[in-house]
Structure formats: structure tokens, C-alpha cells
Amino acid sequence: MKNLLILLTIIGSLYNVKGQTIISDSIVCVSDSLCLKGTLSYPESGKKLPAVIIISGTGKQDRDGSFAEHKPFFEIAQCLNNAGFAVLRMDDRGVGESEGVYEDATTMDFVSDVKAEIELLKKHPNIDKDKIGLIGHSEGGAVAFILASSNKDVKFMVSLAGLAVDGYTSLILQNRAILENSKYVKPQDVDLYMNLYTCMFKAVKNTPLEKDIEPVLDSVFTIWKTEQSEENLIAMHMNDGRDQGFLYRYKNIAKKAWYRQMIRYNPEEFISNIKIPVLALNGDKDIMVTPEENLNNIERLLKKANNKNFKTVLLPDHNHMFQHCEECSQAEIPNLPEAISGETLDAMSAWLRRNVN
Structure with a gap:
């Protein structure tokens, strides 16, 4: 050296x-x-x-x-x-x-x-x-x-x-701030998105690192969607198959080792x-x-x-x-x-x- x-x-x-x-x-x-x-x-x-x-x-x-x-x-x-x-x-x-x-x-x-x-x-x-x-x-x-x-x-x-x-709280704070700052999200829809994001973030945080996260997120997302009205899904652009695009993109992020460890950062x-x-x-x-x-x-x-x-x-x-x-x-x-x-x-x-x- x-x-x-x-x-x-x-x-x-x-x-x-x-x-x-x-x-x-x-x-x-x-x-x-x-x-x-x-x-x-x-x-x-x-x-x-x-x-x-x-x-x-x-x-x-x-x-x-x-x-x-x-x-x-x-x-x-x-x-x-x-x-x-x-x-x-x-x-x-x-x-x-x-x-x-x-x-x-x-x-x-x-x-x-x-x-x-x-x-x-x-x-x-x-x-x-x-x-x-x-x-x-x-x-x-x-x-x-x-x-x-x-x-x-x-x-x-x-x-x-x-x-x-x-890490978990940071994702909540960050995503809410981004939504509230966005020109493309109506103020009354912010809580709709945050309800979904919170479900997904909790699932990642609570799933052991050695366990495959993708089927867990599939299940959580399906349950969340069944609880939503058609009006809410349309407002969030989660209708006409676009929900699957969102799920695919998030799973690709959430399955990475960096993301799964960072959400546990204390x-x-x-x-x-x-x-x-x-x-x-x-x-x-x-x-x-x-x-x-x-x-x-x-x-x-x-x-x-x-x-x-x-x-x-x-x-x-x-x-x-x-x-x-x-x-x-x-x-x-x-x-x-x-x-x-x-x-x-x-x-x-x-x-x-x-x-x-």
C-alpha cells in the first residue's frame, strides 16, 4: 500500500x-x-x-x-x-x-x-x-x-x-411527503395510497429475511384489493390490470437484500x-x-x-x-x-x- x-x-x-x-x-x-x-x-x-x-x-x-x-x-x-x-x-x-x-x-x-x-x-x-x-x-x-x-x-x-x-418509518414519512407534494395525486387520495403502502411495507418488515417475500406480497396485495371499492381502485389507477404492474415493480424492489435490510435499519x-x-x-x-x-x-x-x-x-x-x-x-x-x-x-x-x- x-x-x-x-x-x-x-x-x-x-x-x-x-x-x-x-x-x-x-x-x-x-x-x-x-x-x-x-x-x-x-x-x-x-x-x-x-x-x-x-x-x-x-x-x-x-x-x-x-x-x-x-x-x-x-x-x-x-x-x-x-x-x-x-x-x-x-x-x-x-x-x-x-x-x-x-x-x-x-x-x-x-x-x-x-x-x-x-x-x-x-x-x-x-x-x-x-x-x-x-x-x-x-x-x-x-x-x-x-x-x-x-x-x-x-x-x-x-x-x-x-x-x-x-427504515420502516422513513418509508412511511417519505412516501406521504412525496404524495402530498405531487401534482398528480389528489389530496383526498393520499390516504388511499398510504393504506396500501403501509400494508406492503409491514409485510416486508415482518417477513424473516430467509423467507421468499414475493408470495407474501402477492397475498397481502390480493387481500388489500378485495377490501377496496371500485371507485378507490379507479382513483388510484389500480384497475384494468395496472394493479399487476404496480405489484410487479414493487416486488422487484422489495426482494433485494438492500431493501429488506434497510427497512429494518434502527x-x-x-x-x-x-x-x-x-x-x-x-x-x-x-x-x-x-x-x-x-x-x-x-x-x-x-x-x-x-x-x-x-x-x-x-x-x-x-x-x-x-x-x-x-x-x-x-x-x-x-x-x-x-x-x-x-x-x-x-x-x-x-x-x-x-x-x-
Whole structure:
């Protein structure tokens, strides 16, 4: 590993951010026999630097967190490099230059990947191994909570809309918020959909992992449908065979190991054991990780841990991707002008300067 790091430093590129020279190295990290690739960027200071690892949320993402024309993880890295931090950001499994199949991975596989990345940083000649922290977005926040609760090499963390309620409750909150925000669902029909979703989510949560979930969902859906009026089925577009399309799509999601494990995720097991400094940010218009329930739970559980150094911040008019939003729907996200707001970057940078440097 030492020779690998020397080679990577030689092939690293240089660029300037606000007059400061930044080194950008290509990084290879081995996790579960898979080669994961990414970028480690840091200011050319000649000293040991504090470092953060950016952990992506649900869905296949490259090292820059790219969507549409935006690269929010790259912007985070530039901001924090300028603040004196090294930043490691990796392509997810099966994305970009990384090996593996993303769809076969679970949250605990992502935990293993970040563990390997921490070990890599500990051996890097420009990194202070006693100042390594995590920045986790959405599910990546859950990964950060898990590691911060048990890995002594993690010295601080930032949660960007990190998942801090249990997986089942998160699905309920998320789906209700999406339905209420949708132009295509009438307000009086929201409860109809949530009745169905609740039945399906409970079935997945309560079925042992070793048991085939598909026949269970077939049965639950059939019972639910027999209890509905024709009027309700038409309002929900569950008539004329479209119900079978819905069932087929949901079973394909629900049978995956990632989904079945995530619905059982219990943040209390982890957050209530975190003693290190924590910054938790949420947008007040986030419909994917609802801000009130998640920030309140972070505060409650960190107090339970007797954590004396944490801060929660609610950013007004911000969505799940920490952009200023207008409609604040998922569909709007790619069309918004900013990748990540200046307020978000400033909040992270200021907190990290105070608590780490």
C-alpha cells in the first residue's frame, strides 16, 4: 500500500482554488476483493492534514455525485480543500472506474467500503490519522452513523440529511411527503395510497429475511384489493390490470437484500453510542428525509449518548440535495441552477474549522 500511495502522488494533478494549490490524486482502495477508485484532493501545505470521506446516498453515484450538469461532491471537496482539509470521494461499486455490482450491495457493504477507505487514509503520508471524519448524505448518513458509533478512527462526522429514523418509518414519512407534494395525486387520495403502502411495507418488515417475500406480497396485495371499492381502485389507477404492474415493480424492489435490510435499519443502535462531534444539516423542504423527525431524532439520541458536541441546522427553502428550491419536488432537482447551496458549504466549512483544525 505504501508503494501504491507513492505512485499515486506522482501521477496526481495540480490545480488552484482561490489562490491555493490543490493536489488531486487518483486513489485505488480494495474492499471485499473489489477495486474501488476515486480522488483524494488536498492543499499543498507540506503538513499532516485533517481528512474527510464523502459517502453517497441511495442510488448509483460517481465520485462527484454527478446529476444533470451538477457535481455537488466536487464542490464540497473544493470548499473543504480551501479550508485546509483533505477530501476523499469514491465511485460507488459498479460506477465509473469502480468494480462490483451496485444492485447486489447492501448498506453494510457500503460500511465495509468506507472502513477500507479509512485504513487507506491512515497510511497516507499527508493525512493526520487522528483527524479523519465522515460526511454522509442521506443513506450515506446512516453509513456514517454506523461507523461513528463503533470505529475509533472516526473522529467527527457531518450528516447531510442523514437517515436518523428507522427504515420502516422513513418509508412511511417519505412516501406521504412525496404524495402530498405531487401534482398528480389528489389530496383526498393520499390516504388511499398510504393504506396500501403501509400494508406492503409491514409485510416486508415482518417477513424473516430467509423467507421468499414475493408470495407474501402477492397475498397481502390480493387481500388489500378485495377490501377496496371500485371507485378507490379507479382513483388510484389500480384497475384494468395496472394493479399487476404496480405489484410487479414493487416486488422487484422489495426482494433485494438492500431493501429488506434497510427497512429494518434502527438508528438508535448507533446514534445513541456516538460521542464524537456531529453536525447534522437538513433542508426544511426535504421530502426524502423529512427534516423534523430526523433532526429531532438525532438530537434525542445524541443526548442519550451524553454527547456534548453536536449541532443541528435546518436550512430554509432547501431540498434533499441542499439546493434552494421552488416547487421542492424530486422532478425539479436536475433543473435547479446550483449543485449545492453556499449556505450548506459555509455551514460545513465553518463547523469543521471550529471543531477539527
